[in-house]
Amino acid sequence: MRTTDYDIIVIGAGPGGYETAASAAASGLRVMLAERGELGGTCLNRGCIPTKALCRSAEVALTAGNAASYGIDAGNISVDYRRVAERKDEVVRSLREAVEYVLGKVDVVHGDARLLSRDTVEVNGDIYVAPKIIIATGSRPAVLDIPGAELCVDSDFLLSATELPESIAIIGGGVIGMEFASVLNAFGVDVTVLEYSREILPGFDADVAKRLRTALKRRGISIVTGANVVSVEAGCTVNYELKGKPKSVGASMVLMAVGRRPVLPDGLRELGVALDRGFIAVDDSMATNIPGIYAVGDVNGRCLLAHAATLQGQVALGHRALPRYIPGAVFSIPECASVGLTEDACLAQGLQVSAGQAIYRASGKAMAMGEPDGMVKMIVDRNTGEILGCHICGAHAADMVQEVSVAMECGITACALMETVHIHPTLSELLPMALNNALR
Numbered sequence: 213m214r215t216t217d218y219d220i221i222v223i224g225a226g227p228g229g230y231e232t233a234a235s236a237a238a239s240g241l242r243v244m245l246a247e248r249g250e251l252g253g254t255c256l257n258r259g260c261i262p263t264k265a266l267c268r269s270a271e272v273a274l275t276a277g278n279a280a281s282y283g284i285d286a287g288n289i290s291v292d293y294r295r296v297a298e299r300k301d302e303v304v305r306s307l308r309e310a311v312e313y314v315l316g317k318v319d320v321v322h323g324d325a326r327l328l329s330r331d332t333v334e335v336n337g338d339i340y341v342a343p344k345i346i347i348a349t350g351s352r353p354a355v356l357d358i359p360g361a362e363l364c365v366d367s368d369f370l371l372s373a374t375e376l377p378e379s380i381a382i383i384g385g386g387v388i389g390m391e392f393a394s395v396l397n398a399f400g401v402d403v404t405v406l407e408y409s410r411e412i413l414p415g416f417d418a419d420v421a422k423r424l425r426t427a428l429k430r431r432g433i434s435i436v437t438g439a440n441v442v443s444v445e446a447g448c449t450v451n452y453e454l455k456g457k458p459k460s461v462g463a464s465m466v467l468m469a470v471g472r473r474p475v476l477p478d479g480l481r482e483l484g485v486a487l488d489r490g491f492i493a494v495d496d497s498m499a500t501n502i503p504g505i506y507a508v509g510d511v512n513g514r515c516l517l518a519h520a521a522t523l524q525g526q527v528a529l530g531h532r533a534l535p536r537y538i539p540g541a542v543f544s545i546p547e548c549a550s551v552g553l554t555e556d557a558c559l560a561q562g563l564q565v566s567a568g569q570a571i572y573r574a575s576g577k578a579m580a581m582g583e584p585d586g587m588v589k590m591i592v593d594r595n596t597g598e599i600l601g602c603h604i605c606g607a608h609a610a611d612m613v614q615e616v617s618v619a620m621e622c623g624i625t626a627c628a629l630m631e632t633v634h635i636h637p638t639l640s641e642l643l644p645m646a647l648n649n650a651l652r
Contacts, residue, residue, distance in 0.1 A: 213540045218342040221333050223325045223477055224619030228509030228521030229348035230311055237317035246325035246335050247490045249491035251311045254350050255518040262371045265300040291399050294459055297374045302590020327479030330504045334535035344504055344531050351472035351510035360444030364468040377464035381450045383441050385412035387542050389469035394544035397433050404461050406439040406452055417554040419589055422607050424548050427577045427585055474511045488537050498528040539617045542608035546586055549613035555591055568650025570642040574608045577637040583607035590646040597625040608639055
């Protein structure tokens with residue numbers, strides 16, 4: 213057994229871990245990063261990146277299948293999913309090599325890390341000591357406590373598959389469920405989604421969620437909302453209740469996509485680190501109740517997004533404060549993106565707001581792209597003109613919402629953004645259109 217001293221120890225090499233470790237090392241600190249699996253964490257290996265690679269292949273498949281509408285004769289279109297999976301894996305491998313390069317000044321130790329005290333970690337029998345420990349151990353797929361849950365696959369399994377089922381029932385219509393529903397449908401899989409809430413994408417603006425649900429149903433995806441799944445039987449039959457009546461649906465495979473749960477490092481509870489709903493409780497500096505121990509990313513449950521984890525790492529290092537707004541996106545086809553408050557949340561808080569919409573069909577660029585289905589929704593404080601929220605469903609929604617994120621973070625008013633000249637023809641022209649409708 214040997215003991216090594218560092219300035220900072222980071223546990224977990226996802227975006228919240230490796231970018232924090234690299235940033236700390238770049239500032240001259242001596243950093244140790246512990247990771248039991250592959251560098252890049254869930255995001256790179258079993259989440260954001262592989263799913264986006266699949267999304268791109270799905271987009272190409274849909275576009276190729278609709279080539280005739282653009283005046284292109286593409287002949288017979290078929291999907292070779294094994295090659296799709298190989299491309300996905302190559303993208304992941306390439307980016308993992310980039311992570312290794314970024315961590316060039318960091319001492320990376322592979323193995324399970326155990327917290328021994330507020331400044332001491334053990335990995336593979338060796339002891340590492342630092343006055344600051346940052347936990348970035350991420351999350352894993354959650355599982356419903358129902359009979360037959362063990363018969364379901366999770367997102368990790370599906371992302372490692374090289375063959376697709378003929379049909380799939382997806383339990384959960386949140387971000388993960390809807391991305392997989394969209395992708396698998398594009399590859400020819402018969403998809404059924406069962407969502408417990410009254411609408412898919414719980415937490416998103418209701419108009420955006422409805423727009424996506426309508427678009428996916430038009431593509432042939434069956435979506436059942438208000439479905440209370442009670443069991444899964446052998447043979448991949450999902451039993452659920454709808455308005456108090458028993459229902460069932462059969463498929464070749466059942467995907468459980470009901471959210472994520474935190475991965476807590478060994479020794480955490482013994483140290484008395486406080487938890488909140490099973491996640492590590494932190495304050496706005498990402499500090500836990502134990503001095504010197506911080507937690508960033510999914511493991512603290514504040515915002516389960518990769519870019520939020522990276523941001524929180526910078527906060528934990530003291531390099532910046534938390535921003536007011538963090539945008540998010542669903543990479544379904546069409547995309548959905550959001551920043552700020554939904555209209556329902558504003559009304560629940562008693563805010564006096566105006567909401568305005570602009571439809572993609574009003575955009576020359578959207579029509580030329582062959583992407584007429586979509587909408588932009590802007591929410592504005594009627595008294596101050598402050599932009600409180602932006603919600604988009606349609607092509608390049610994630611790119612478009614970024615402009616509004618900057619405006620909201622910098623305090624740019626609705627009038628100022630509306631008066632900003634937007635290039636014609638672009639999809640971003642829909643933003644001032646929606647604001648104009650909100651301010652009428």
